[in-house]
Amino acid sequence: MDPIVPDRIQKELDRFSKQDVYIHLETTNGAYASHHDEKAINVGAYIRNARIQYSRGKIRGDGPYRVGLKMESGWVYAEGLTHGEVDPKGRLLLAGHNREGKLTVALQLSFEPFE
């Protein structure tokens, strides 16, 4: 994955807008957060292959970046995004990584369901 270039990602968000797309959205601090730090709480959520449609998608920020997708009756939101790519299947993969290179957040769009 490459560091995010916002203009490029914006074009991709436009490409997926106004039609049915499959989304993968996740965030996590890992399954060992509270094992390594008693004060921490493991938190994480993911949704994979929900089908959505958004009228407008924007990338904002100076890096790490935020993405918001405006749907007919709701929003998709992710923050902390640092890296992105369009993979060989034409899917938009966005992710945030911490200093150790570990994934902390992911937002992905595809016209076909993710495997």
Added chain:
Amino acid sequence: MNKHLLVIFPHPDDESFGASGTIAHYRREGIPVTYVCATLGEMGRGMGNPPFANRETLPQIRKKELEEACRVLDIQDLRLLGLRDKTLEFEDLDELADRIGAIIQEIDPHLIMTFYPGYSVHPDHDTCGAAVIRAVEKMPADKRPTVHCVAFSKNCVDELGKADVVRDVSDVEDKKVAAIKAHRSQVEGYRGGLKEKLDNKDPETMRWLLKERFWTYRFDR
């Protein structure tokens, strides 16, 4: 009785951290080892550092890493259950136990290694261990293989007592380190700079890795 070790863990790399020295010992004695790995660690956070994997390429990368670790450890029989990382606890436990039970039936192992249910930190670890225990519990008591469990929750020694099987694997250090390093996506960026510590043979790290601890599961309790 022919010996055969059956290793059952949920994620690629569980075997290398917890049991690869023991596996190497068994292989050195010519004892067959079957490794059943329940998932491909699809939801792992480690992507390499700098990241060379992404959420979609990670499963196939981890599969290759797992195959490399098996090559290093001379594990000839690797079986993947095809479940998804982080979801084991939401599957039907009996169904999972029956799949594992069928493999036990086929292989007839003298020893099984897995995680100790309730003492293994990650929900997939606990569920994997619970499914193995349930599968073995369904067997007649006199037919049950020994089950050695890996445990590492904070309370494991307080509640289970000290591990009753402690194996010094320093004579196969090279194999254990190579097996761990095979899981490159997970080792790079591992907390505490593990990769550098392995490269430098950090004494504390080596002490931790070269003693493998197991709790024999007591079915009579």
